[in-house]
Every structure is written in structure tokens, then in C-alpha cells.
Amino acid sequence: MRWSQLLQSYQLQPESIEQITDRLYKIEADHQQYALKHARLLPEDVGRWQAIQQYIQGKKIFGFVPVYSTVHQRSFVEDNGEIYYLMPWVNREISEQPADEYATAIHTIGKLHAATMDYHKIEAVKQNRSTLESQFEQELSYCREQMLQYVRLFEAKRFMSPAELQICMYYRDVEQLFNKMEEWQEIYLDRMEETDQMKYTLCHGNVKPSHYMTTGMNTYLLNWEYALMTSPTYDLVSYYQYLFRFHDCDMDKISESFSVYCRYIDLSDYEKSLLVLQLLSPHNWFRSMSEIMQPRRGTSNVRKSVEIEVEFRKLFHGFQMQEYIYQTLKTDPIDDLG
Missing domain, CATH: 3.30.200.20 (Phosphorylase Kinase; domain 1)
Structure with a gap:
């Protein structure tokens, strides 16, 4: 370099x-x-x-x-x-009283979204309800079939790799997640009919501890390279899924942080169902499984196992999170679910 x-482009002599x-x-x-x-x-x-x-x-x-x-x-x-x-250059403050990372991040995200919030109509989405229903049905059918095929393939082997064994062990949990996705898809479609517009905000796009810094009473968001205008749920999903990677993530504090966020942005039931469907999305789970079948050169069995474990944690904690979000819905979804 x-x-x-x-x-010199900045007239600096280092x-x-x-x-x-x-x-x-x-x-x-x-x-x-x-x-x-x-x-x-x-x-x-x-x-x-x-x-x-x-x-x-x-x-x-x-x-x-x-x-x-x-x-x-x-x-x-x-x-x-x-x-x-x-x-x-912003120096990170070292304090005798450690900051609550969850509260710090969620207050910062909430303030950003509240300062940039606007609305757009969803009439075009509502007109495509039948297409969405078909897509949801096809997606779940594919997920269930694909998951079963993987398990049958692995169980037919005399010796399974650690990652293959993990996938078989988690089959029942993932199947339960698919069932929950189906319920939330119904809630999403029903709430969509009652909704005329949804929020969109400036989203940072990659919120995680290395991308924000606390100095005194202020918190600064860093690295805006992935920022975009979209649904505020985008930042929540990004941040929560980062936290869900870790086995010791504090779900009580994460659930509490969601309540704090909703003081800044009053998410509708339609937006909450969108958030849940994003948290429960098995896309990365299937991507990790496909990489077991066609591994990258130099990828060890240990590395494969770690990747599968991380993706399962994200789904597992997402499943826990949806239970809390379900309790915050403004109207009783029981009738929607029959």
C-alpha cells in the first residue's frame, strides 16, 4: 500500500x-x-x-x-x-462498571430507527397473497423433504461423521421448528390483510459488538458499509442472530431488549410476524448441510461440526425468541391458528 x-489525499503526514x-x-x-x-x-x-x-x-x-x-x-x-x-479515532472507554451490551446496542438501534422512520404502503404485497401462500407451502414442503432425505442418507451409513450425527440428533427439533414456521406464516398472512402500511428505516445492516463503541454516555455505530433503507426488522434479525451463535447467550436479557426496542418503534403484529419468519429461516442451516456433502477444500470434520452447531444454535434460540414475541402480539392469534 x-x-x-x-x-496525502487528506493532507496528512503520518x-x-x-x-x-x-x-x-x-x-x-x-x-x-x-x-x-x-x-x-x-x-x-x-x-x-x-x-x-x-x-x-x-x-x-x-x-x-x-x-x-x-x-x-x-x-x-x-x-x-x-x-x-x-x-x-474513537477510544473505547474502559469502566469499572461494565456496560450492558444488549441494552447498549438495542437503545442505539432503536434511536437510529426512530430518527429515520417512514412508511410505505403494502397494497402490492396484499394483492399477491395467493402467490405468497403458494411460496410458503412449497418452501415448507421442500424443507421437510430435504431434511428427511439428509437424515435417511446419513443413517444409512455404517459410520457417520460428527456433523452428520449432529444433524440426525437435531432432526426432531428442526421438524418442530418447521411446524412453528407454518403457524407464523398463517399469522403473517392474516395480519397482512389488516395492515395498510409498514415501517421502513435506515438500518445499519451489520450490528455486532465490534461495530459499535461506548464512550462515556454515548454509543457510536461504526462500519456503515452494509447500511440500507428497509424494514427495521432487518437490524434486529442481524443482531439477534449474531448473539444466538453463542451457547451462553442470555435469552432473558435478549427478550427484555426486544421490549426496550418496542418503546422506540412500535412494531405491528404484521412486522413482528415478519421478524419471526426471518429468525426461523432455515436457509443457512441447509447451506451448512449442503457443504457437508460438498465440503470446501481444507475444511476439517471439526470445522464442519462447529458450523452445524452454530447454525442449530441460531435456530434453537430463534425458536425461544418467537415464544416471547408471540406473547407480545396485540391481538390474540389463537383464532388465526384455528
Whole structure:
């Protein structure tokens, strides 16, 4: 990397350059500290990213770390097809009283969504109800059939790999999840008929502990490269599924965080059912199973087993989460489920 040419675009003469991660550098120049990010943006993504930056600055959203402009008034520097951008360096505060990570993140997400919330009509979606019903039915039929085929294939072997054994052990749990998906699909379709519009907000797109930082009373969201305008459930699913990866995630605190979020954004039953269907989606579960059949070169049995375990945890904790969300529905869904 040609540091001198890159930083000259910001009229900086670096005193020191420290690599923090494979894509983050701490720059000291002119007695100040800067964060230089090697973005994952592709050239075709830059326009969207710049539009999001301008939108955030125009809205004066609190907790946003600004991006510096170059001498040519650009928000990034391109070097051999790679994108770099510069921000102030924000030091993470170390406190004797550790912050509640769940509360910190959910308050920050809630404030972001509340500050950027708008609505759009869903008439076009409602007109396609029959298509949605057919898609739901086909999806569940495929999932059940595919899961059964995998289990029969693995059980026919004399010796199963650890990952194959895990899949067979989890078959009953996953089948129960499919049944619950079917119930929520019915709730989704019924609530859709009662809904004229749904919320959309600016979503960060990749909320996890490494992408937000608490300093004093303030929390800053970092790395906006995946930001987009969409349903607020997008950020909730992204954040919760990150937490669900871990066996010791605190489901009581996560459930409580959902109540906190709903003080900022009053999700309709239709939006809650959309959130649940996203949390219960078995897409990544099946992707992990297919990779067992066609493993990537160099992938060990241990690695396969870990991937299957992580995907199962996400489904398992998602199943627990839907039970809590079910209790928060504004109208009794029992009649909907017959």
C-alpha cells in the first residue's frame, strides 16, 4: 500500500501507522488520531454507501462517526481498485462498571430507527397473497423433504461423521421448528390483510459488538458499509442472530431488549410476524448441510461440526425468541391458528 500517496489525499503526514485489524489502521498525524478503514465495498457499492453517508449527515443522526473528505471533496480514496476512508479515532472507554451490551446496542438501534422512520404502503404485497401462500407451502414442503432425505442418507451409513450425527440428533427439533414456521406464516398472512402500511428505516445492516463503541454516555455505530433503507426488522434479525451463535447467550436479557426496542418503534403484529419468519429461516442451516456433502477444500470434520452447531444454535434460540414475541402480539392469534 502506498501510504504516503493515500494519506496525502487528506493532507496528512503520518507520524505513526498501527494496524489494528486486517482492515483497520490507527493513524497519528498532527497530534491527532485517525481511523483508516480498508472497506469491503466494491466499486459498484460506492454510490449507495455515499448516499447513506449524506443521508445520515443530513438527518444529523446522533452516534454517527463522520467520514473525512479528501482534498478533492471525495469521501473515499481508491487505490488499485480498493476503497479506503478516514474517520476520527474513537477510544473505547474502559469502566469499572461494565456496560450492558444488549441494552447498549438495542437503545442505539432503536434511536437510529426512530430518527429515520417512514412508511410505505403494502397494497402490492396484499394483492399477491395467493402467490405468497403458494411460496410458503412449497418452501415448507421442500424443507421437510430435504431434511428427511439428509437424515435417511446419513443413517444409512455404517459410520457417520460428527456433523452428520449432529444433524440426525437435531432432526426432531428442526421438524418442530418447521411446524412453528407454518403457524407464523398463517399469522403473517392474516395480519397482512389488516395492515395498510409498514415501517421502513435506515438500518445499519451489520450490528455486532465490534461495530459499535461506548464512550462515556454515548454509543457510536461504526462500519456503515452494509447500511440500507428497509424494514427495521432487518437490524434486529442481524443482531439477534449474531448473539444466538453463542451457547451462553442470555435469552432473558435478549427478550427484555426486544421490549426496550418496542418503546422506540412500535412494531405491528404484521412486522413482528415478519421478524419471526426471518429468525426461523432455515436457509443457512441447509447451506451448512449442503457443504457437508460438498465440503470446501481444507475444511476439517471439526470445522464442519462447529458450523452445524452454530447454525442449530441460531435456530434453537430463534425458536425461544418467537415464544416471547408471540406473547407480545396485540391481538390474540389463537383464532388465526384455528
